[in-house]
Amino acid sequence: MAGSPAAIRMRAYDGGMIRRVAEHNQLNGVGFSTGEFAIVALAATGVSAAYGIQRHPLGALLIGGIALNSLVIVTAGVAAWTRGERGTPLKLVFSPKHREALTQAHPRLTADTLLVALAALAPFVLLLCVAIELARRQASRA
Numbered sequence: 001m002a003g004s005p006a007a008i009r010m011r012a013y014d015g016g017m018i019r020r021v022a023e024h025n026q027l028n029g030v031g032f033s034t035g036e037f038a039i040v041a042l043a044a045t046g047v048s049a050a051y052g053i054q055r056h057p058l059g060a061l062l063i064g065g066i067a068l069n070s071l072v073i074v075t076a077g078v079a080a081w082t083r084g085e086r087g088t089p090l091k092l093v094f095s096p097k098h099r100e101a102l103t104q105a106h107p108r109l110t111a112d113t114l115l116v117a118l119a120a121l122a123p124f125v126l127l128l129c130v131a132i133e134l135a136r137r138q139a140s141r142a
Contacts, residue, residue, distance in 0.1 A: 017119065017129040020112045021076045026087040027102060027109060033087075034077030037120065041070035065123025072126050073116070 025033040044067035051059035080087070092098040103109055119126040 016133045017116070017126065018076075018133050020116050021073055021126075021130070022080065023106075023109075024113055024116050025073070025077050025080055026085065027106060028088060028113070029090050029093050030077050030080045030085055030087040032090055032093055034074055034081065037070040037073040037077070040120070041067045041074060044070060062123040065125075065127070066121060068124065069120040069122075069126035072130050073120060 044063050048060045048063040048067060051057075051063060088098070088102075116126070119129060
């Protein structure tokens with residue numbers, strides 16, 4: 001039930017970036033998405049460090065922003081994993097038949113995946129989007 005389309009639609013997430021990241025992780029497999037963005041975070045951290053060593057602070061800052069964006073997705077994935085959520089099994093992630101059914105059941109999946117990927121690659125964008133959403137949630141609860 002945790003990874004079913006009905007469960008994903010019924011989540012308490014609003015229509016913003018947090019919902020898109022959580023849904024992306026579920027529909028593409030929590031482990032797969034978490035591992036994929038952990039690799040991006042590690043690679044970006046290495047490139048950022050190299051820029052820093054070469055005394056290119058702007059490059060280090062920008063690439064560091066990509067690493068932080070990726071860690072947002074990793075953090076969401078680790079949180080989902082600890083709640084017992086697994087999402088789509090890895091063997092189905094690469095199944096053309098399953099991908100077709102998933103695209104039909106979730107017509108905005110491609111657009112949302114593209115939005116998450118672009119936000120992750122634009123320095124600090126995903127991090128800022130999620131921070132703003134969390135601040136708004138906190139303010140609305142107060």
